Amino acid sequence: MARGKFGERLKRERELREVSLDELSKATRISNRFLQALENEEWGKLPGGVFGHGFVRSIARYLGLSEESLLGEYDLARAEKLPPPAAKPEQPIPSPAKWIPAAALLGGLLVLVLIFYSVRHSWHHVTTYRAAKQSAASLASSADPPLELSLSTSASTHVRIIADDKILLDAEVYAGETLHFTAKHDFDVSATNSSAVLLQLNGRPMAPLGLPGTFGRMVYSHKDLRQTSGGDSKP
Numbered sequence: 001m002a003r004g005k006f007g008e009r010l011k012r013e014r015e016l017r018e019v020s021l022d023e024l025s026k027a028t029r030i031s032n033r034f035l036q037a038l039e040n041e042e043w044g045k046l047p048g049g050v051f052g053h054g055f056v057r058s059i060a061r062y063l064g065l066s067e068e069s070l071l072g073e074y075d076l077a078r079a080e081k082l083p084p085p086a087a088k089p090e091q092p093i094p095s096p097a098k099w100i101p102a103a104a105l106l107g108g109l110l111v112l113v114l115i116f117y118s119v120r121h122s123w124h125h126v127t128t129y130r131a132a133k134q135s136a137a138s139l140a141s142s143a144d145p146p147l148e149l150s151l152s153t154s155a156s157t158h159v160r161i162i163a164d165d166k167i168l169l170d171a172e173v174y175a176g177e178t179l180h181f182t183a184k185h186d187f188d189v190s191a192t193n194s195s196a197v198l199l200q201l202n203g204r205p206m207a208p209l210g211l212p213g214t215f216g217r218m219v220y221s222h223k224d225l226r227q228t229s230g231g232d233s234k235p
Helices: 007-015 022-028 032-039 050-062 067-081 099-142 222-230
Strands: 146-152 159-163 165-172 178-183 184-193 199-200 214-222
Touching: 007 032, 007 050, 007 067, 007 146, 022 032, 022 050, 022 099, 032 050, 050 067, 146 184, 146 214, 159 178, 165 178, 184 199, 199 214, 214 222
Parallel strands: none
Antiparallel strands: 146 178, 146 199, 159 165, 159 184, 184 214
């Protein structure tokens, strides 16, 4: 059957069997207006869904037609006349919330502030430590006066004097000589004849380098001055 000819075929099959609309209406219990709407393909006047299919089945059975074939033609004809389904409106892509960029910017600023204060605190700690170390060194150096060593000999002997790791003297010193030396931290004094050497540290007599007639060596520092002041050193 040609497309859109469902109503014409239905009317032709009814008339070929000499069945009037009234007779068909009474037999199928379908009102005349629905039968006329089917033959005229006035789909707007007909119920859809199972009701429309029920009308077609009842008519096909009464007229002796194939129900499935007639239903297929009915569905095809009705589908051609129905308006196309309305296009589904596109859902707009939601724009990002306005607070998200602001929150990201605020978070970045907060991180920068934390980094700044962390670096500042670390630098302050380092500078404070350095200042304290320098101050302690300055106090230590100012608390201890320079060391002054006086050396006198009663007999000739070879003497070696090292002040703050620097050699000041390494030679023969003759009887009756008196020599003076200065250091910041310590003196390392040695002589081949210990009893020939008399030493004074900042004006205070120091213990002999060793036994008489033997090689002797001693290291003198501010500690020796403090012991002498406390009366701990031996003559």
